Amino acid sequence: MLAMIIEQTGGPEVLQLAQVPTPEAGPGQVRVRIACAGVNPADWKNRQGMLAMYRPYVFPYVIGFDAAGIVDQIGEGVTGLAVGDRVFTPTNHGQGGWGSYAEFAIADADRVARMPDSLSYEQAAALPVAALTAWQGLFDRGGLKSGQRALIHGGAGGLGGFAVQFARCAGAVVAATCSTANVEYLRSLGVDRVIDYRCEDITSAVQRWAPEGLDYLMDTVGVSTLPNGLDLVRPGGTFVSIPTLVDDGDIAAAAIAGEAKGVNRVFSTMTDVGCAPTLAKIAQLVAEGVVKMPPLHVFPLSQVADVHRLIQTGHGRGKWVLKVADL
Template sequence: MFAMIMNETGGPEVLQYGEIETPEPGPGEVRVRVAYAGVNPADWKNRQGMLAAFRPYVFPYVLGFDAAGVVDALGEGVTGFAVGDRVVTPTNHGQGAQGSYAEYVVANVDRVAPVPEAMGFAEAAALPVAALTAWQALQHNGGVQPGQRVLVHGGSGGLGSFAVQFARAAGAEVAATCSTGNVAYLRGLGVDRVIDYVTEDVTAAVKEWAPDGLDLLVNTAGASSLAHGLDLVRDGGAFVSIPTLVDDGDIPADVAAAAGRGIERVYSMMTDIDCAPALATIAGLVVSGEVRLPEIRELDLREAAAAHEAIQTGHTRGKIVLKVADL
């Protein structure tokens, strides 16, 4: 199959279009013919070798977690899917398999969800890692509840865009931070209080909006960008950070400081818990109109290096997806 292949870690230039062996699905696995692959911040960090603690680097190596396409082959024991079904998945890349920047990818069946007929493959490919990470941060780790005051720090990116909407769907009042150019975008997503960190003092704005303290703070943007985040959360509240691998501060010290104030401090990474059911639920929310997809920028698979250059700045709005095939 054709794929974007790495033979070493490094900058965007290490991504080269070429041929590699097509993966075979093992027991309990589905092989997907990829229409679109989603691009995530984890991808450029993976490209640079930062995920060595989580999975092995064996070259030639193919990046990419998110994939949408059609079922191409079923491994032994797989039920619930048939060849030709439209599906979306975060794939088995995090468990050591080759990634989704390729014509074919494999995934455990419990990581595979159907794509609704009303949803295109490009839209579906924008979902897995960003949407599931946001969902789990709020639902599993943040315990979001109706009527709570929730701040999403970094609300205009792919993950942040989902987080603000999932919080609203749960019945919370939502504030979010962003740069000046994204203020209107977040207002359009229904954010109650948009805080422009370029022109406003974030701490002062949050304390005015939530004078008794936040019930839940979700930081998607890195520790250094919100140095006094703990001061914004009420005693008994929750402070959830999405690990960046490059700007996470002193985690043990931060957890201890939060515990001393009775604040639940969680570092939330996407897991496989309820992966397929949650992904199906999220897709349904998008189709029903309750959740709006982030802006999607579409590039060709061969333009993966350009996608990485854009997303590595940390200021990309919405999601980038790579077109692999017309299906």
């Protein structure tokens, strides 16, 4: 199969198209013929070798977590999925398998969800990592409840855009930070209080909006951009950080400080084991129009190096998607 591989870690220039063996589905797995692959900030960090703490790098190495396409092969023991099903998945890349920057990828069946008929491959490929990370940080680990006051720091990014909408769906009162260019975008998503960090002091704005302290805070950006985040959360509240691998500060010290204040301090990394039911629920919210997709920027697989340069800036609204094949 054709794949975008790396033979060493490094900058975008290490990405190269190559022919590699097509993987086979093992027991409990399916093979997906990929139409589109999602691109996430984790991908450029993966390319640079920052995920070595989680798995060994064996070259040639295929990057990419998110995929949307058609089930092409079924492994032994798989039920509920059939060849020809339109599906999306975070693949098995998180467990060390080859990723989605390729014509085919393998995924355990419990992390593969069928696509609603109204979803395009581009939309579905943009969902898994960003939407699952937001959902798990809000609900599975953050315990967000209806009526709570929640702040999403970095609300205009792919993850943040899903987080503000999921929080609103749950009945929370939502504030979010962004730059001036994204203020109207967040308002269009129904955010109750948009804080433009270029024009306003975040701390002062939050203290006016939630004088008793936030019930919930999600930081999707990094500790240096919200150094006093803990001070914004009331005792008994929850402060969730999404690890960035580049701007997380002293995690152990943050946990101790949270405990001292009585704040539930969580560092939430996406878990994809058994994620198919959550993916299906999220996709249905999108299909019903309850959750809006972020702006999608679609590029051919051959231009992935340019996409990595764009997302590595840490700025920009929406999600980036690679077109792998017309299915």
